[in-house]
Amino acid sequence: MKLSMFDDFRLGVWARDDSIVDVTRVLPETARPSDRMSALIADWARVESEIRDASRSTGTPRSQVTFRAPQPRPSKILAAPVNHGPHREEMIAAGAFTDVPGTIEKYVAFLKAPSSIVGPDGSIEHPDPTRRIDYEAELGIVIGAPARQVSRENALSHVFGYLALIDVTMRGDEDRSYRKSFDTFTPLGPAIVTADEIPDPSVLELELRVNGRLRQKGRVADLIYDVAQLIEVYSRAMTLETGDIIASGTPDGVGPLTPGDEVSLEVSQVPPLTIPVTARDPLHQPSAPATQ
Structure with a gap:
């Protein structure tokens, strides 16, 4: 459903x-x-x-109807850093790491503020014209039964469903969670597809377009830690509560967004997410200093 x-x-x-x-x-x-x-x-x-x-x-x-975020306030959003094989190779080639791997094996997870969620009825607000923000296409995993220290073999039984999720990121030297937790930096929706319709999430594919042009194309099968392993690893540290969201990690092709853009994410078997990019009211731009 x-x-x-x-x-x-x-x-x-x-x-x-x-x-x-x-x-x-x-x-x-x-x-x-x-x-x-x-x-x-x-x-x-x-x-x-x-x-x-x-x-x-x-x-x-x-x-x-006007679609809202289907899960507007989970207790937490956990995200997998550099968890997609081709994206890791892309970042290594770009010199983004001083060590290899600089990926999920080392960093494991980061948290995004639940207040960063926005639905298809809203927009991605670009908070600062002097900074770059990027799109990252991801599969969102919605937790059903609470998960605490679950095994990889039993992990998928704790999934309620899946949705389209865009992990928006501001580039810079601040902590990753800060740069990814601005208001509207986690667009998701318009629907959760229940897990009974997707018994094997590894078959899913993602395509993200900006203004109609294909920018990212990837497969869930290329995740370094698959969906079950993410749940296993994260549930060792903290209880995954009902309704919590895990962001899977993004394919290669990450790139910038500017006000006026329209972003569309299609995940196979999941309703597509389309959302515009707007400029934040300058009175509410962040004032913290940043290094580019």
Whole structure:
């Protein structure tokens, strides 16, 4: 199934004709809009059959709804640095590392602020015209059952679903988590595809376009740490909570974004994400000094 948040953070399931059926009624009334997807995932065993039945009906045409981020406030976003084989080779060739490997084997993970999430209804805000920001196409992995010290063999049983995710990055010398956590630097959506529809995520492919031109093309099969290994490694250090998101790592072809661009990410079997790039209001530009 494909699940989205739309309009005033109502819960929708995609019908067979790709219209959106409102199933907000299955959620507890106490769930805040930002917590609704996590509440749904936690209660999935009880509500799945009702939502599946609803997906067989006809809803509102997609053109008539406003898609929000399907998971607007996970407890954390974990991201895998330089976790794609061709991207690692690209960075080594560019002299980005003083040691090899300077990749996931060494750095393991970084955190992105949940407040950096934006949905298809928003835009990527370029925060500073003197700085470069880049796109990075990634597969987003949404955690279902909490995972703590799980084995690689059992890791995929803790995945609720998958979505398209763009890891936006400001280039510079500051800490990686800072440069990747600006507001709007984690676009995702428009839908989570449940894991039963993608039993083997390694078959997925990613294509990212800027203004219609292909910039990145890669395969999940080329990840250095695959999806199951990421969950295994991260769950050794911290409990992965229901609704948490892991960003898989990006293929080669990373490049800059400027205001006026439109970015589109297609992940096979997952609804595509398209979002514009805008300039942040100059009154709200960051004031911290930076080295280019």
